[in-house]
Amino acid sequence: MKILSLPFYQRARWLAQPMNSGNYRKWLIERSSLTKQLQSKTKGFKVKPLSVHDGLPYLDESVLLGLTPHHQALLRDVILMDHKQALVFAHSVLPHKSLRGAWRGLSRLGNKPLGAALFADPRVLRAPLQYKKISLHHVLYQQVAQHIDRLPPSLWARRSIFQLKSAYQHQTIMVTEVFLPAVLELK
Numbered sequence: 001m002k003i004l005s006l007p008f009y010q011r012a013r014w015l016a017q018p019m020n021s022g023n024y025r026k027w028l029i030e031r032s033s034l035t036k037q038l039q040s041k042t043k044g045f046k047v048k049p050l051s052v053h054d055g056l057p058y059l060d061e062s063v064l065l066g067l068t069p070h071h072q073a074l075l076r077d078v079i080l081m082d083h084k085q086a087l088v089f090a091h092s093v094l095p096h097k098s099l100r101g102a103w104r105g106l107s108r109l110g111n112k113p114l115g116a117a118l119f120a121d122p123r124v125l126r127a128p129l130q131y132k133k134i135s136l137h138h139v140l141y142q143q144v145a146q147h148i149d150r151l152p153p154s155l156w157a158r159r160s161i162f163q164l165k166s167a168y169q170h171q172t173i174m175v176t177e178v179f180l181p182a183v184l185e186l187k
Contacts, residue, residue: 014060014130014159021131023184024156028131034088034177035080035115041186044083047111050147051077057093058139061174064161065095074099074107076114079147087186089144089178090114098171103164106173114175118162127161134178144178152181 018028030037039045055075056062062069073095080088092114099107106117118124134141135154145151159176 014132016128016130018131018156018158021133021156024179027179027183028156028158029129031126031129033115033119035113036119038080038082038087038186042082042087044081046081046083047113048079048081048086049076049111050079051075052107057174061093065093065172065174067095072096076109077143078111078114080113082182082186085182086148086180087183088180089140089147091140091143091176091178093174095172097169098164098173100169100171101164101166103171103173118175121164123165125163125165127163129158129160131156131158133157140176140178144180148180155179 018025021028027034027037053075054072056070057065057067057073057075059069062071065073067073073093076092076094078090079086080090094103094106102121102123106114109117132138133154134157136142136145140157141151141155144155155178157176157178159174161172161174164171
């Protein structure tokens with residue numbers, strides 16, 4: 001699967017490599033399930049749902065998912081936590097046309113991790129990861145700031161598209177993960 005580049009949206013441009021990401025690099029480049037990684041490094045892993053609603057994806061998300069700019073999708077925001085410590089903010093875009101068949105239940109996950117469902121199905125392919133260091137002017141940073149106090153001036157994020165190939169259709173969703181400073185404390 002090829003991910004489109006967005007040269008006309010310089011501020012929206014994501015990177016193919018997490019340049020100068022320091023200690024976040026090992027978390028950013030790992031292609032296996034982030035849920036499993038966190039579960040193995042925490043004693044109290046949980047998913048805290050923040051919002052699940054129909055809404056408009058951001059323009060760059062719509063373009064990558066092949067949606068028209070006014071096409072609504074199911075938007076899901078959660079925080080991955082260790083007990084009461086926020087580790088990762090996750091923002092998912094699930095086009096309604098993708099919430100059929102094997103992915104019908106993704107709209108009702110509640111406090112269950114999306115990653116567990118995606119990585120459990122061998123038919124699911126993951127596109128290459130994209131990376132971005134987001135600052136307080138970025139909409140994702142602002143979303144995180146609504147739920148987390150005392151954030152540093154910038155945060156590292158990664159995103160990718162997951163595709164379920166079936167005999168009848170190709171379903172896609174996008175998952176963006178914003179790594180919070182507490183994730184660096186995990187060994």
